[in-house]
Amino acid sequence: MTPSPRTDITTLYIAPVRTMDPDRPRAEAFAVRAGTIVAVGGIDEVRAVLPADHAVEELDGVVLPGLIDAHLHMQRGGLKASEHVAADVDVDGFIDAMARTFDDEDWTGDAPPTLDQRVAALDLVQPLFHALGFTGVVDPAVTIDEMRGYQEAHRRGRLTMRTVAMPYLEIGSPDTPDVDAVIAHLAGTGVSTGFGDDVLRLGPIKVYADGEALKGQALLDEPWDASGYRGEQRIPDADYARLVAFCAANGWGVGTHAVGGAAIALVAREYARAGAAVGENRYQVIHGYLEPSSETMRLAGSVGTVASLQPSIIWHNGVGLREKLGERAERANPMRSWIDAGAVLALGSDGPYFAFDPRHLMWQAVTRFVANSPDPLDPSEAITLDEALAGYTTGAAYASLAEHDRGMIRPGLLADWALWSADPVDAGVEALRGLRVRRTVVGGRTVYGSAGA
Numbered sequence: 509m510t511p512s513p514r515t516d517i518t519t520l521y522i523a524p525v526r527t528m529d530p531d532r533p534r535a536e537a538f539a540v541r542a543g544t545i546v547a548v549g550g551i552d553e554v555r556a557v558l559p560a561d562h563a564v565e566e567l568d569g570v571v572l573p574g575l576i577d578a579h580l581h582m583q584r585g586g587l588k589a590s591e592h593v594a595a596d597v598d599v600d601g602f603i604d605a606m607a608r609t610f611d612d613e614d615w616t617g618d619a620p621p622t623l624d625q626r627v628a629a630l631d632l633v634q635p636l637f638h639a640l641g642f643t644g645v646v647d648p649a650v651t652i653d654e655m656r657g658y659q660e661a662h663r664r665g666r667l668t669m670r671t672v673a674m675p676y677l678e679i680g681s682p683d684t685p686d687v688d689a690v691i692a693h694l695a696g697t698g699v700s701t702g703f704g705d706d707v708l709r710l711g712p713i714k715v716y717a718d719g720e721a722l723k724g725q726a727l728l729d730e731p732w733d734a735s736g737y738r739g740e741q742r743i744p745d746a747d748y749a750r751l752v753a754f755c756a757a758n759g760w761g762v763g764t765h766a767v768g769g770a771a772i773a774l775v776a777r778e779y780a781r782a783g784a785a786v787g788e789n790r791y792q793v794i795h796g797y798l799e800p801s802s803e804t805m806r807l808a809g810s811v812g813t814v815a816s817l818q819p820s821i822i823w824h825n826g827v828g829l830r831e832k833l834g835e836r837a838e839r840a841n842p843m844r845s846w847i848d849a850g851a852v853l854a855l856g857s858d859g860p861y862f863a864f865d866p867r868h869l870m871w872q873a874v875t876r877f878v879a880n881s882p883d884p885l886d887p888s889e890a891i892t893l894d895e896a897l898a899g900y901t902t903g904a905a906y907a908s909l910a911e912h913d914r915g916m917i918r919p920g921l922l923a924d925w926a927l928w929s930a931d932p933v934d935a936g937v938e939a940l941r942g943l944r945v946r947r948t949v950v951g952g953r954t955v956y957g958s959a960g961a
């Protein structure tokens with residue numbers, strides 16, 4: 509890792525930039541001082557506002573804002589990686605090893621991982637995510653032990669992925685046997701969603717409305733089959749309503765795992781009741797991919813819900829869902845409809861349990877191909893490459909409560925960027941999967957690749 513640069517020097521970076529800033533989508537240069545972007549624009553335009561003693565770096569490639577995976581179990585991924593890959597693994601080896609072990613346990617040690625092991629796991633895995641252009645993550649289900657792991661990594665200055673941690677208090681566990689116990693825990697310390705800093709911040713809480721689709725647990729409006737079975741509801745309506753109402757009144761966001769249309773409808777109803785809190789604390793529908801009705805999506809979109817969707821899940825589950833549901837599977841993961849309904853799309857992976865390479869996932873979102881099939885799902889639910897990139901930058905930054913700090917190359921925002929071998933949108937969807945990230949920078953500090961790249 510490169511030592512932190514002198515913070516009193518302004519650096520001018522010269523390279524084509526895809527800013528993701530709607531006010532200025534493209535630029536030729538940008539300048540950074542003390543970890544913050546201070547100017548963006550044409551080369552002469554940027555140079556004109558810099559002090560005379562600035563440094564200059566010409567970059568070979570195209571600069572994009574650092575990507576944010578809006579749904580990645582990073583610490584569990586690190587623990588899992590520490591069992592399956594060597595310390596010097598490269599990103600391709602890492603992707604392969606995780607793909608071979610999607611269904612394996614995170615951790616097979618006799619005792620739970622120690623704090624040191626958790627920090628070491630993060631040390632191992634963060635550079636691998638940086639090598640994919642990531643500078644941030646929303647970890648969507650952080651247990652108390654994982655929260656301690658993140659806090660300790662941050663305390664030691666080792667958290668290089670900006671992390672939004674979504675507390676997960678499992679209803680029915682010994683510590684939180686019911687919803688009232690969850691509410692008591694949340695009320696217990698006075699902090700709530702948004703607490704933290706640019707490196708580690710509390711996100712919305714995580715709660716489950718239903719189960720997993722391939723296990724037939726997604727709660728649907730229309731039965732799964734002739735038996736009339738509609739899926740599994742994980743929390744009664746009244747408990748869920750009480751939890752959301754508590755969160756809305758007490759500064760907590762809510763991220764709800766809701767796969768099937770009936771579960772998503774429950775979530776949309778309660779979020780609509782929560783009103784302004786949904787936007788303030790970035791309430792999420794998580795997964796949201798099996799038969800949400802258009803009314804449900806409109807209702808959720810009308811209050812500014814984040815649709816936290818994962819192209820990876822449908823990539824892996826597409827063929828299995830066709831076997832279970834036939835034609836009904838074709839519209840699965842309706843990203844187009846979610847965007848058109850007004851939801852904020854935040855893209856993620858659900859790694860390490862599903863594929864997490866953003867080049868592959870953006871390609872899936874655009875093409876709708878699924879694993880082990882020559883036939884894509886219904887292309888009417890495809891999104892554009894621009895929209896996919898926005899899902900990983902501006903959309904995921906919004907889900908991270910950080911749209912004023914991250915997700916764009918714009919003056920005043922944090923200097924989180926990655927140097928790609930080519931512009932993903934210009935390269936086109938077929939070339940996308942072959943692009944490489946050459947360098948990744950978080951807060952002005954190079955965390956992957958070399959400063960000369």
Ligand SMILES: [Zn+2]
Pocket residue numbers: 579581648858
């Ligand atoms: Zn997950």
